[in-house]
Amino acid sequence: MPELPEVESIRLVLERRLVGRVVKKCPFVRLKPWNPASERMLSHIFHPFNEAKMSVLLGVSQKAYVRAYEASLRYFFKHIEGKVFSQIRRSGKYLLFYFTSLHRTEQSSKNDAITTPKARSVQKETQHTKIQDTEAKFLSSGECLLVVHLKMAGQLLIVEPGEINRSDHVHLMMVFERMSKKRRIGIKQESQWLLYRDTRFGELLPIFEKSYLNELFGVEKSRNLERHVRISAPLKMAFSKRQRAVFETLYLAVVKRLARVGVDPYYEVKARVYKVIAAAVMKYSDKALYDFLMDGSYLAGIGNIYANEISHLTGLAPLRKMRLLTEKEQRELTTHLRYVLKGAVASHGTSLDKSISNKNSRINGKQAVSFKKSTHFRLPDGMPGTYARTLRVYGRAGLQCLRKQCRGKIVKQRHAGRSLYFCPQCQY
Ligand SMILES: [Zn+2]
Structure with a gap:
């Protein structure tokens, strides 16, 4: 199970390899788990809520809720195409991917410095201020966020096209390419593929930042609304109260989860x-x-x-x-x-394969390709962590x-x- 050092190691690799790139497309999103055993435990890998409860809350049938939910998620991944993967952060074992429009990337990084709250003393931290802090710290610096918890066996891997089959427990596929202003004629754009693979049941929670949600769904900006409806028309999506409610409940779930995360022993003094x-x-x-x-x-x-x-x-x-x-x-x-x-x-975390815990074994880049197929902990480039030797x-x-x-x-x-x-x- 990936713990703080593993998640931080993954974050560092993704930051180095992918941050600053543009999302070209998300050609594959699979909402349901591949493993029938885990299907019984959780109906959707993206699904943090009880369907029956949600359908009552929203006043629609369970089926209608699930349909709205799935359409909303597909809309999210369609919507981040063309946006910049502007930063990646970690809170406990959660990874937060931020996606921002090209023209906003500079602005949002400025805001980030202002909104990060000062450390409060432990005793004074009530639940209310914790939620406000969480929102200020994590949820006000991007337009679109993907919050990932790897749980027991989730993996984020950077692969070459065709290196791993979709049917090999892949749930999400994203293609990144360099920013277009750096594009030069005659030079082929080198794309990077990021996969989320999970043999069990991790969590992928796609959310829109609060003010951006207003921008997308708000009544005041009806012109924008029409524009977005046109863009998403191939998805047969129309904006409705229901879909807005889906994103609002997702947002709430993320805020609550992140507010529960304690002090980070790696980042904090x-x-x-x-x-x-x-x-x-x-x-x-x-x-x-x-x-x-x-x-x-x-x-x-x-x-x-x-x-x-x-x-x-x-x-x-x-x-x-x-x-x-x-x-x-x-x-x-x-x-x-x-x-x-x-x-x-x-040491890039702990991979528990036997060959890696052996102090004399050496790992080279060529092995990384076959390493990617393992279900043990792997860095996004396929390399294992070597802390097992220090245990x-x-x-x-x-x-x-x-x-x-x-x-x-x-x-x-x-x-x-x-x-x-x-x-x-x-x-x-
Ligand atoms: Zn002893």
């Missing part, structure tokens, strides 16, 4: 991370350290692998109660937490503890449906 830990020691008294680390509403983006690694490096048992952490241990936890996450981002406890049950002068062996234990790995000798 050390003092702020420490503050969250110290506050949790007071509030979270009887909960275990592992559960605290895994709860994304405190510190965002830490999952099973890194929660185990952080606990071992700090010398704390994963099931140690938060209230029993001394001030010294809280400071050590802050330091080691950041050390582990930064190290993992520097101290995760996946090492029965092996010697790596702490100097410790003779313990790593133990694996089930906890709340997940695996804990720790050394009973030096973690307490």
Whole structure:
């Protein structure tokens, strides 16, 4: 499962390779999961809502709602064609793709600096200000946004045409090309293909920024409205209250989800991370350290692998109660937490294939092509992350503890449906 270091590594590659390019087209959008098993769990990969509930809310039949929903999503991907992929950001494990009209790209980056809110103290953060902060921070700097959560097995891959079949669990295909002002006669435009592949069920949430939604659907600008209706005519779409409602509910879902994301231990300064830990020691008294680390509403983006690694490096048992952490241990936890996450981002995350965790194996660019077909974690260019070689406890049950002068062996234990790995000798 991709955690903060993996998602950040993906973001860095996409930023380097694709940001600043124009979306040429989105030739393929598949709304339903490929896997019949996951179909039972979630009817649509793009679908964050209960259909029955939504149809009641909007006062239409369930079928009509689903039709409006699917048409709206197709409209979104048609609409971003010709727009610039202006930036990519991360909030916890969410990736946010921003698409902006060519003439607006400069303007929006200026606004961005002004609207980013100052860090507030943890105690003062109420839900209301959190939602406002979230909107100001993430949802006011682009016209169209695609919010992606990779969940268990989602992958974003940059491929050559034909390298991966659509039927290989692909849900979204986007073609990018360089900005037209750089185009020179006689030079063939080199396109980049981005795929979203998922063997299970990730989340793709396409939304329009609030004021842009007004621009598209608003009554005041009826001339614009006509223009857009004409553009989308091949899609047999007409703007209606229903479709606007679909985008408004999607927007709300995204705001709520992003507002729940806690402090980012990778981006934020050390003092702020420490503050969250110290506050949790007071509030979270009887909960275990592992559960605290895994709860994304405190510190965002830490999952099973890194929660185990952080606990071992700090010398704390994963099931140690938060209230029993001394001030010294809280400071050590802050330091080691950041050390582990930064190290993992520097190694481009953790891919758990056996051949990669072997320290002597070398990975070259040619292998990347076949790597893309794997369902393990991959960077968009197909390369695996190499942090598996640095793992101290995760996946090492029965092996010697790596702490100097410790003779313990790593133990694996089930906890709340997940695996804990720790050394009973030096973690307490
Ligand atoms: Zn040990």
